[in-house]
Amino acid sequence: MIRRFLIPSQFLGLSAKLLPWLSSFAALLIAIGLYLALFVVPPDYQQGDTVRIMYVHVPSAWMALNVYLFLAVASAVSLVWRQPLADIAAQAAAPIGAAFTFVCLVSGSLWGRPMWGTWWVWDARLTSVLVLFFLYLGYIALVDAFDDPSRGARAASVLAVVGVINLPIIKFSVDWWNTLHQPASVLRLGAPTIYLSMLIPLLVMAVGFTLLFAALLLLRMRTLLFERRARALRLHSPAAAAARRELVGAPSEVLLRGASKGDR
Amino acid sequence: MRxxxxxxxxxxxxxxxxxxxxxxxxxLGGLVLLSLRRYRLSRRALERLENRDRRGR
Structure with a gap:
């Protein structure tokens, strides 16, 4: 019992110290990354200036996958060990992952139109990333779908864990099926097939996005902890206790009459 | 830069x-703003409840 409260309280202290550092480094790296991507990197010899879309598209795609992995691991931990902070971490991460996935899909579409000649194709890579987006939305919807918050959290956790099967499908879809999407050029066996002048801004943006995720995650976890604590206080407030006493003390006749009318 | x-x-x-x-x-900017807003609201609501309980006892 003590441990269950001790861990969130330690988290509140630690996250308060970490948040200013994480958010300032995230802002700094994203600013540097944007400067490199928009001003320093030369236009690609085949793709022209559309290659600059890569610096938002690829890091957000990596984040879409990594945040989902985080969501699934946190959900598994909350299912197996009932660790309350894991559940809060998963619920805090889901909207961030959905946002990154949305940015990945839209920027990809805006890149596909001039380079492939189409906004969208129903091929393996694009479809599996769209499924990832719906997995995030499904998770968010399930958390709030039950009157009992713990049941919603459990159902959503199961969805998150089962949805992990989609991650290798996304990663290897470009190798397993014919697709318009190019295969990996950074995270592959052997050396990356991308020039250092393009790789460095890409990695700066990726680290910046990762720090942004970490900062948002801590902020949203703190919010969820505050909201839970407030809910608990409201339930145990003097007014709520008085209302319960009144209800219990009421003659059973009154209670039954109330129940038969349908208002519980 | 030209x-x-x-x-x-x-x-x-x-x-x-x-x-x-x-x-x-x-x-991403919208998510940051919404998260900050909800954080401040939750913090303020909790402070109000904790103050009320302290007065109530």
């Missing part, structure tokens, strides 16, 4: 490059 107009034109791909950056900014 003229600002040249930069904005993005080699003729302005209508694809800028919306991509714009959506990223709007979605």
């Amino acid at each position: 003229s600002f107009a040249h930069f904005l034109a993005m080699g003729g791909f302005a209508s694809f490059v800028w919306p991509a950056y714009g959506v990223a900014l709007a979605v």
Whole structure:
């Protein structure tokens, strides 16, 4: 019992110290990354200036996958060990992952139109990333779908864990099926097939996005902890206790009459 | 870097490059703002409840 409260309280202290550092480094790296991507990197010899879309598209795609992995691991931990902070971490991460996935899909579409000649194709890579987006939305919807918050959290956790099967499908879809999407050029066996002048801004943006995720995650976890604590206080407030006493003390006749009318 | 107009034109791909950056900014920036707002609200609500309980006892 003590441990269950001790861990969130330690988290509140630690996250308060970490948040200013994480958010300032995230802002700094994203600013540097944007400067490199928009001003320093030369236009690609085949793709022209559309290659600059890569610096938002690829890091957000990596984040879409990594945040989902985080969501699934946190959900598994909350299912197996009932660790309350894991559940809060998963619920805090889901909207961030959905946002990154949305940015990945839209920027990809805006890149596909001039380079492939189409906004969208129903091929393996694009479809599996769209499924990832719906997995995030499904998770968010399930958390709030039950009157009992713990049941919603459990159902959503199961969805998150089962949805992990989609991650290798996304990663290897470009190798397993014919697709318009190019295969990996950074995270592959052997050396990356991308020039250092393009790789460095890409990695700066990726680290910046990762720090942004970490900062948002801590902020949203703190919010969820505050909201839970407030809910608990409201339930145990003097007014709520008085209302319960009144209800219990009421003659059973009154209670039954109330129940038969349908208002519980 | 040449003229600002040249930069904005993005080699003729302005209508694809800028919306991509714009959506990223709007979605991620919007998420930051919404998260901050909800954080402040939750913090204020909790403080109010804790003060009320302290007075109540």
